[in-house]
Every structure is written in C-alpha cells, then in structure tokens.
Amino acid sequence: MANSKTRYDFKPDTIYCGDNLKVLMDFPAESVDLIYIDPPFFTSKKYQVIWGDAQEKRMFNDVWKIGIQTYKSFMRRRIKQLWRVLKSTGSFYLHCDYHANAHLRIMCNAMFGAKNFRNEIIWHYPNRWTNVSKNFQRNYDTILFYTKTKNNTFNTQYTPLKESSIKRYDKTDENGRKYANLIHKGTRYKKYLDESKGRAIGDVWKINILGSNSKERLGYPTQKPEALLERIILTSSNEGDIVLDMFCGTGTTLAVAKKLNRKFIGVDFSHTACTLMAERIKYPMGDIIGMPMTFEDVKKMKPFEFQNWACRRFGGISNPKKVADGGIDGWKSGVPIEVKQHNVGSPAVKKFITVIQQSPEHNKGYMIGYKFTKGAKEGKAWAKEDLDIDIEFIKVDVLLKG
Numbered sequence: 001m002a003n004s005k006t007r008y009d010f011k012p013d014t015i016y017c018g019d020n021l022k023v024l025m026d027f028p029a030e031s032v033d034l035i036y037i038d039p040p041f042f043t044s045k046k047y048q049v050i051w052g053d054a055q056e057k058r059m060f061n062d063v064w065k066i067g068i069q070t071y072k073s074f075m076r077r078r079i080k081q082l083w084r085v086l087k088s089t090g091s092f093y094l095h096c097d098y099h100a101n102a103h104l105r106i107m108c109n110a111m112f113g114a115k116n117f118r119n120e121i122i123w124h125y126p127n128r129w130t131n132v133s134k135n136f137q138r139n140y141d142t143i144l145f146y147t148k149t150k151n152n153t154f155n156t157q158y159t160p161l162k163e164s165s166i167k168r169y170d171k172t173d174e175n176g177r178k179y180a181n182l183i184h185k186g187t188r189y190k191k192y193l194d195e196s197k198g199r200a201i202g203d204v205w206k207i208n209i210l211g212s213n214s215k216e217r218l219g220y221p222t223q224k225p226e227a228l229l230e231r232i233i234l235t236s237s238n239e240g241d242i243v244l245d246m247f248c249g250t251g252t253t254l255a256v257a258k259k260l261n262r263k264f265i266g267v268d269f270s271h272t273a274c275t276l277m278a279e280r281i282k283y284p285m286g287d288i289i290g291m292p293m294t295f296e297d298v299k300k301m302k303p304f305e306f307q308n309w310a311c312r313r314f315g316g317i318s319n320p321k322k323v324a325d326g327g328i329d330g331w332k333s334g335v336p337i338e339v340k341q342h343n344v345g346s347p348a349v350k351k352f353i354t355v356i357q358q359s360p361e362h363n364k365g366y367m368i369g370y371k372f373t374k375g376a377k378e379g380k381a382w383a384k385e386d387l388d389i390d391i392e393f394i395k396v397d398v399l400l401k402g
Ligand SMILES: C[S@@+](CC[C@H](N)C(=O)[O-])C[C@H]1O[C@@H](n2cnc3c(N)ncnc32)[C@H](O)[C@@H]1O
Pocket: 018, 019, 020, 021, 038, 039, 040, 060, 220, 222, 223, 224, 225, 246, 247, 248, 249, 250, 251, 252, 253, 267, 268, 269, 270, 273
C-alpha cells in the first residue's frame, strides 16, 4: 500500500492505488495526451455505496469540512500537476456541476490560460427526474474542456443526419446517388448524401445517466456512462495515445480507453475502487501499484476498506450493510465471515458463535483477524465439541501471502 516512500514510476497501462497528488508528482512532464477527471463535486454529501454483485461497500466522503477554500486548494494543487504532465498537444476535461463549476472555471483559466479554454460542455441527462419545488429540475453536469496549446488533437465527431436534413437530398443522379443542390458563397455545388458525415456535435451532449438496470452499472452512484467517455476519447486522442484519469472510481475511462486501443493510466486512493476497476478491465490485481502488501499497510486501512479487502482476498463477498449487519461482515459460498482488524480473543469468538447459531443453514463460520489468542482457540474447540460448529481462523498474514 502507498506510504510516504512509495514511488509511482510512470508506466502506461497501469492502475495506481494512492493519493493522486502524490502519484502525479512522480510523473514526468508532458507525458500524457488526454486527461479526464471526475473529482468530488463539493456536494457536502456522504455516499454510502453498494458495489454491484460483489456487494462491496465503501464510503465516498465528499465533505469539505472547512468549506470551499479547502476544496479549491485540493483542486488547485492537482490541476497544477495535471497541466504539467499534459503534452503540448493534449486536452483536459474536468467534470463538475453547479456546486463548484464557477470556481473551477476561474481556476482553470488561470492555470491553462483563458485562450486555451475550448468549451463548457453540457452533459444533459433527460432521464433523471427528482422532486423539486423551489427550483427547476437539475439535469445536467458541466465538463470544462481546456487544451495546453492551440495544437490540440481534435477529431470532430458527428451524429447521424436528422430525417428533415436527409429529405433535402431530394435529387438522384444517373448512378442512383441521392444529392442536394446547395449554394456556398454564391457558388452552386452538388452535395451527395453518402458523402455526408452527419452533423458535427455541439457542446450540449444528450446522453442518459446510467439507470439502475443498466448493464454497465457497478453499483456506484457517480459512475459515468461509457458513451460519454467514448465521445471525449475519440475526439481528443488517437490510437496508442495515453489517457489519464486520476479520480477513476469504477474505471469507466480505462474501460473505454482500452476498448478504443488507447493506453490508460488510472489512479484512485480507494483500494476497493482499484480492485473493482481492475476486475472490470481484466487487469492483474498483483500489478496494481500501491495496493496493500505488508501487515503495516493493512493496519492503516480504514475499517470498511479493510473489511472489503479481507473478504475479497479470502475469495468471499463483503456485507454491504455498514450498521445492523447482524454481526456478519461477509460470506464465502454462503458461509458467514467475521472480520476483525485486530487480534481476536474469546469474547469475539463467542459472539460469532451466537451469530452462526442464528443462521441454522450453516454450522460453520470464518473469522479473519491479525492473531488468535489462546482464549479464542479454546472457544473454537468448545464450539466444535459441544455445538458441532466449525470455526475456521484465517490470519491476515496468510491473506497477504495468498
Ligand atoms: C466521482 S468518483 C469517479 C467516478 C468515475 N468517473 C466512474 O465512472 O466510476 C471520484 C473518485 O475519486 C476518488 N478520489 C477522491 N479523492 C482522491 C484522491 N485524492 N486521490 C485519488 N482518488 C481520489 C474516489 O475514491 C472516487 O472513487
């Protein structure tokens, strides 16, 4: 796991688990072609998150205790590094919303230069509707688009022509091709329908937000649709280019970059997010830079991250309930798992025995902990002899080696 000594050597097609500022500071200048970021929006909300099938849970804390100044300072330091690592032909897309877009626009103007501001893209999602009474529906996010210089890569994207435009191609030539007679600067010319690329897309993008039944959904409320990233990546990069997302979440950017034959660099400080994105893009877990490797790393993990890590590492799934979880932290093949981020003594074992007794379909349970005391071992032996309940102890050491 990342510590103050961890070095994040720059390597395309890599996932880094760590604070993105530290990661970026190790990267060389002018090294990436395209950056998309989807940072916390300064919403002052706490998200309790259920992670899809694996029913992972984690808290994504978007609470800025001291207010906008803390948020601005957090973002300014990161945008400064992003500007540094971006190539002179590169593009930067910053995803935000009404909470902080005004502040971020001013910040980016200062960093990239107002002349390098390209667009304020409106991502309009018509499929989200909430109950509001004192203001209009809020159904768009803002994506600020900047480039480092005027020499940016830009591949215009097109949408198919509307029926009304197609109707204008009302003539047919001797080869059966449809065309329209148009006038440009006083000169008449023929425009063929089969040569039209469609309509160049503008700065208002109508793309649905992921619905709860969407196949893409991985259980994370701020997960972005692949269609959105596809548009950005196709426009501002070419095959083989390096795409960086340092607030990666479920790894949408990485998944799309990979699909479009770009190289990717993904960063997130949540070990659970890194695990999830690695699974999504079939990236080897052992190759994630900054993942917990030692006992000391594991001790520093937040409790819910530790629980997710331990259950997954053991081949189980983590209980999504943070409170009132019935004393069960996860399951492996339906058998309950209890996770302790410390040494385990007899009281914890006795409590777990009661939990197992409450779910009569299993007379078995797994306990994960640092070490198991003599009392814990006696409790386990007693459970087997007197209650015919099997408890298996798994040491964190073993999980780290496995
Ligand atoms: C809004 S989510 C990104 C969602 C993503 N676009 C997707 O489609 O799944 C923001 C992510 O940034 C991560 N994050 C927040 N602060 C970070 C930091 N300082 N360093 C690295 N990751 C951070 C969070 O863990 C979270 O997963």
